[in-house]
Amino acid sequence: xKKGHVSIxxxxxxxxxxxxxxxxxxxxMFFLPIFYTDTxxxxxxxxxxxxxxxxxxxxxxxxxMGIIADRTETRWGKFRPFILWLAIPYGLGxxxxxxxxxxxxxxxxxxxxxxxxxxxxxYTAIMIPYNSLIGVISPNPDERTSVSSYKxxxxxxxxxxxxxxxIPLVNRLGAGDDAKGYQLTMAIFAVISVIFFIIxxxxxxxxxxxxxxxxxxxxxxxxxLLNNRPWIILFFISLATLIYVAIRSADIAYxxxxxxxxxxxxxxxxxxxxxxxxxxxxxxxxNMGTFMAVGTVFVLLGVLPTKKISARxxxxxxxxxxxxxxxxxxxxxxxxxxxxxxxxxxxxIIFSLASGPTMPLLWSMLADTADYSxxxxxxxxxxxxxxxxxxxxxxxxxxGGVIVxxxxxxxxxxxxxxxxxxxxxxxxxxxxxxxxxxxxxxAILLFFYKLDDKTVKQIxxxxxxxxxxxxx
Numbered sequence: 085x086k087k088g089h090v091s092i093x094x095x096x097x098x099x100x101x102x103x104x105x106x107x108x109x110x111x112x113m114f115f116l117p118i119f120y121t122d123t124x125x126x127x128x129x130x131x132x133x134x135x136x137x138x139x140x141x142x143x144x145x146x147x148x149m150g151i152i153a154d155r156t157e158t159r160w161g162k163f164r165p166f167i168l169w170l171a172i173p174y175g176l177g178x179x180x181x182x183x184x185x186x187x188x189x190x191x192x193x194x195x196x197x198x199x200x201x202x203x204x205x206x207y208t209a210i211m212i213p214y215n216s217l218i219g220v221i222s223p224n225p226d227e228r229t230s231v232s233s234y235k236x237x238x239x240x241x242x243x244x245x246x247x248x249x250x251i252p253l254v255n256r257l258g259a260g261d262d263a264k265g266y267q268l269t270m271a272i273f274a275v276i277s278v279i280f281f282i283i284x285x286x287x288x289x290x291x292x293x294x295x296x297x298x299x300x301x302x303x304x305x306x307x308x309l310l311n312n313r314p315w316i317i318l319f320f321i322s323l324a325t326l327i328y329v330a331i332r333s334a335d336i337a338y339x340x341x342x343x344x345x346x347x348x349x350x351x352x353x354x355x356x357x358x359x360x361x362x363x364x365x366x367x368x369x370x371n372m373g374t375f376m377a378v379g380t381v382f383v384l385l386g387v388l389p390t391k392k393i394s395a396r397x398x399x400x401x402x403x404x405x406x407x408x409x410x411x412x413x414x415x416x417x418x419x420x421x422x423x424x425x426x427x428x429x430x431x432x433i434i435f436s437l438a439s440g441p442t443m444p445l446l447w448s449m450l451a452d453t454a455d456y457s458x459x460x461x462x463x464x465x466x467x468x469x470x471x472x473x474x475x476x477x478x479x480x481x482x483x484g485g486v487i488v489x490x491x492x493x494x495x496x497x498x499x500x501x502x503x504x505x506x507x508x509x510x511x512x513x514x515x516x517x518x519x520x521x522x523x524x525x526x527a528i529l530l531f532f533y534k535l536d537d538k539t540v541k542q543i544x545x546x547x548x549x550x551x552x553x554x555x556x
Contacts, residue, residue: 097287326480386440
């Protein structure tokens with residue numbers, strides 16, 4: 085058995101926790117903006133401001149949580165206990181965030197701020213320890229890449245479930261009342277999340293420990309982090325990656341509802357085409373859920389060969405190629421008219437295949453930067469390193485939401501109304517050119533990331549020799 089081997093059973097047990105994360109996170113990405121504007125009743129500008137304010141607050145909670153996790157000592161380890169302790173609060177926060185209270189004016193806005201902020205705090209407190217487990221589950225970089233790939237298979241499976249099921253569930257459970265439909269749907273998701281987090285807690289082990297003579301010191305931890313050049317560059321790459329994902333994800337619902345006008349198109353196709361296989365397929369192609377689910381399937385197909393391709397050409401080079409392909413395929417959406425459904429799907433498939441490897445690579449490369457810090461400074465602060473990734477995830481989501489809501493507000497969007505040509509332009513730009521530009525920035529930043537696979541292997545060998553000498 086190779087050094088640092090992690091069994092498939094443990095990989096699956098750990099990764100099922102990502103389903104808990106992503107089934108909620110994907111709902112936030114794709115449906116929270118349109119829930120706030122079209123169901124909850126906030127303006128696009130109010131939502132943009134809220135996303136921005138909460139993200140500023142998150143800038144403080146993420147590193148604090150990383151520091152707390154690094155200093156936690158229990159019989160279950162440093163990071164595992166937080167998954168158990170916070171599973172139920174995570175479920176409750178999910179339901180409350182998608183609850184529309186019988187309030188008006190400022191009271192309703194306050195409710196949105198409180199529940200959204202609380203959920204982001206809970207998300208930080210559970211996901212930083214959870215993601216940090218990738219850095220301590222094995223000392224072997226290849227095994228960590230494999231664990232990360234398993235993790236994102238579950239992430240995209242959760243995304244597929246959300247994209248395909250949430251609109252039908254909201255419609256069925258709400259019976260015409262979208263507020264009730266969202267609340268009950270998220271209650272189901274919350275129960276699933278709690279159960280899967282507990283399974284994840286029971287399944288995983290922490291194997292990589294800080295040096296036994298390491299003295300925890302917040303000042304030194306932060307100093308090490310800020311002197312960790314690969315981590316700094318990767319932080320901004322993470323931010324760019326999550327921003328373009330968030331912009332596009334938040335805009336899809338607006339793109340289909342107001343530009344494609346999918347509901348009216350589907351009714352027309354069914355009314356004129358009769359009840360046959362082609363008519364049903366044609367109608368399904370205009371369904372927003374189908375579009376998102378197809379994207380998730382091809383993202384998943386893109387994830388599967390990540391370990392093999394990255395082993396051949398290197399993580400950094402694979403990441404660069406993916407970001408360039410994402411830039412081109414995203415731009416293609418600008419040139420697609422509402423009737424160009426085939427072009428829209430081709431662009432979506434290419435975009436999704438290229439997106440697949442990016443997240444597993446990102447999380448695996450973060451573990452490499454934690455090793456780099458331990459190798460260079462003799463100190464390891466895995467939780468703090470991964471807090472940056474979670475912050476980038478939430479900041480990217482928040483900034484992406486701010487950008488989309490800001491663009492919609494600037495271009496004159498009004499919820500549940502026919503949009504002007506100018507407003508439609510804003511929706512189209514948010515689906516195409518804007519995320520493409522952010523992805524291109526991420527691709528350029530990758531050229532400055534110098535922690536290649538050869539260096540990572542040398543670091544791994546050196547750290548292993550140090551452990552052997554300490555244990556001799």
